[in-house]
Amino acid sequence: MNLPLIDIVPRMRRMVSRPEAIRPVMAIAALCGVVEGLALAAMLPAISSLASGEPVWGLGVDGWLWVFAALAVVSFAVNYWQSQRAYGVALDFLRSIHRLIGDQVARQPLGWFARPLAGRLSRMVSTELMQAGEIYAHMFGPMISHLSAAVVVVVAAWLWSPLLGLILTLAAPVFVVITLISTAFMRRGRAGHEPEEVNLANRIVEYAQCQGALRSCGRSDDFVPLHDALGRTLRAQRRAQWIESVGMLLSGMVTQGVIVALIAVTGTLAVTGSLQPIPALAFIGLALRFTSTLSTITESAMSLESRRPLLDAIDEVLTAAPLPEPASPGTLSEPGSIALDRVTFAYAPGGEPVLRDVSLSVPAGSMVALVGPSGSGKTTIARLVSRFYDADGGTVRVGGLPVTEQTGEQLMAQLSMVFQDVYLFDDSLEANVAVGREDASPGEVREAADLAGVTEIAERLPDGWASRVGEGGRALSGGERQRVAIARALLKRSPIVLLDEATSALDVENEANVIAAIERLRAQATILVIAHRLDTIAAADRIVALDDDGTVEAQGTHEELLAAGGTYARFWDRLHRAQGWRLEASGTRIDGDA
Numbered sequence: 001m002n003l004p005l006i007d008i009v010p011r012m013r014r015m016v017s018r019p020e021a022i023r024p025v026m027a028i029a030a031l032c033g034v035v036e037g038l039a040l041a042a043m044l045p046a047i048s049s050l051a052s053g054e055p056v057w058g059l060g061v062d063g064w065l066w067v068f069a070a071l072a073v074v075s076f077a078v079n080y081w082q083s084q085r086a087y088g089v090a091l092d093f094l095r096s097i098h099r100l101i102g103d104q105v106a107r108q109p110l111g112w113f114a115r116p117l118a119g120r121l122s123r124m125v126s127t128e129l130m131q132a133g134e135i136y137a138h139m140f141g142p143m144i145s146h147l148s149a150a151v152v153v154v155v156a157a158w159l160w161s162p163l164l165g166l167i168l169t170l171a172a173p174v175f176v177v178i179t180l181i182s183t184a185f186m187r188r189g190r191a192g193h194e195p196e197e198v199n200l201a202n203r204i205v206e207y208a209q210c211q212g213a214l215r216s217c218g219r220s221d222d223f224v225p226l227h228d229a230l231g232r233t234l235r236a237q238r239r240a241q242w243i244e245s246v247g248m249l250l251s252g253m254v255t256q257g258v259i260v261a262l263i264a265v266t267g268t269l270a271v272t273g274s275l276q277p278i279p280a281l282a283f284i285g286l287a288l289r290f291t292s293t294l295s296t297i298t299e300s301a302m303s304l305e306s307r308r309p310l311l312d313a314i315d316e317v318l319t320a321a322p323l324p325e326p327a328s329p330g331t332l333s334e335p336g337s338i339a340l341d342r343v344t345f346a347y348a349p350g351g352e353p354v355l356r357d358v359s360l361s362v363p364a365g366s367m368v369a370l371v372g373p374s375g376s377g378k379t380t381i382a383r384l385v386s387r388f389y390d391a392d393g394g395t396v397r398v399g400g401l402p403v404t405e406q407t408g409e410q411l412m413a414q415l416s417m418v419f420q421d422v423y424l425f426d427d428s429l430e431a432n433v434a435v436g437r438e439d440a441s442p443g444e445v446r447e448a449a450d451l452a453g454v455t456e457i458a459e460r461l462p463d464g465w466a467s468r469v470g471e472g473g474r475a476l477s478g479g480e481r482q483r484v485a486i487a488r489a490l491l492k493r494s495p496i497v498l499l500d501e502a503t504s505a506l507d508v509e510n511e512a513n514v515i516a517a518i519e520r521l522r523a524q525a526t527i528l529v530i531a532h533r534l535d536t537i538a539a540a541d542r543i544v545a546l547d548d549d550g551t552v553e554a555q556g557t558h559e560e561l562l563a564a565g566g567t568y569a570r571f572w573d574r575l576h577r578a579q580g581w582r583l584e585a586s587g588t589r590i591d592g593d594a
């Protein structure tokens, strides 16, 4: 069991740009506590003086009232100073944590973003960081000042009367124990419902994203995963509330118990004559404030504990290890080429391999088509080439150098990715093409757009090149988005293009544009294409056919593979019949044998 302050403070020091500013804030908070503790302790001589009418320690009632007034002014000033400094640290945290998370995100391999942790990011940066900032602004300071006030009161009680000092000292460990127990209950409760809440948030996003599919099945009111997640979250919250309330109940009961015990002990001492009645009364007043200070510390510890899951999540993002890479770029022995040498890969560590012993080579300037049944690992190969993940066995080379020996920047400079789920920014059509190369002139942007058939899209849209494409590019069709991605690749002029052809049927115009754009890409880059269309497969210099167990079934030219028969010949035949049927049915038969 950990007292929150002990392990949370060092963790939070790593999240600010000026950790050295935290110590003064804590020191000032401790000073606040000292002043508060002195004011509480001054009750003993002040009440004694009031009751006896005699000066105590040279001060009468008036004198003690002045002491209280002076302490109140000092307390106000120190509290103000402390909160200003604490806000400064909280603002520093908010500024630097966004940068730290941003840096981490930029260093992570692309595969990291498929993990649930990445989904957690948006919730984290939108709401949870503010809550974490509150720890600096509102939690550390009061907790420390209450702690130091409690210490001052105990010391003052010892000085006033060792017997009273002993009584208060004995009460303190009870609160330490109760704080440990309550925070443990709180932690247990949170651990139960936090994962369910994250899951619920993911299901809500999924529900919003799959509205089209649900409505088309007439099931938009009945999304079972969301319903289940909601039920589980409610049950987990109820359970957590029970567990947390046990902690709070226990802490409340013990506080009351300690108060009663203090009053009983003091009363007994007064009755037996060990303590004068007036000092006993003053001591009871002090003891009441002392216990309320201790119980405030317990409450603060519990509030701090309630923030632990979000600190854990921030920590998990900040400590996520990027894929190892060298400090400086290596030398490329075969620029523009790709080679996989006996590559094996599983998404889950120790899980069933998705790729087994895959070897293939894409010489510079060639076009190689990857074909195979759904789930055979074609996209996974493209992901390993772009180092979304590292292979478990074998070597992936780009430009002749293993991807693990290249810096991320070096690898990305060689690649353009034109995948099916092309993401466009909510900006103009022109700006979306220009993303391909930062220093491209407007003329070069237009030229690339022209070659990829994007000019035709611009001419159709009401605002031409300035038309906004909507978030993710939703104002454009899938084929149009892919043309924009090809224009980016043409503009970037990277030596290698990884292309995942659209599986969905493109309209005739889009299809013709995409085919023409691929031809232009071919003139300037090596292309590794995940091919779904007859024309692309037939036009490739080489074809790599994968089997559904993630092995390479055969590779060679189209003619060689057809002549060899096997899976590829059957696959070709099926594709031929399917696409031939589709094109004839649309009334615009295009020769599928092209």
Ligand SMILES: Nc1ncnc2c1ncn2[C@@H]1O[C@H](COP(=O)(O)OP(=O)(O)OP(=O)(O)O)[C@@H](O)[C@H]1O
Residues within 6 Å of the ligand: 114, 347, 348, 354, 372, 373, 374, 375, 376, 377, 378, 379, 380, 381
């Ligand atoms: N991020 C992931 N995490 C876990 N498993 C995955 C992930 N992505 C893909 N897989 C699994 O890996 C296998 C290969 O998937 P991959 O997408 O590479 O196949 P594919 O040949 O490209 O399929 P398709 O033609 O349908 O796109 C599949 O069984 C798939 O379920």
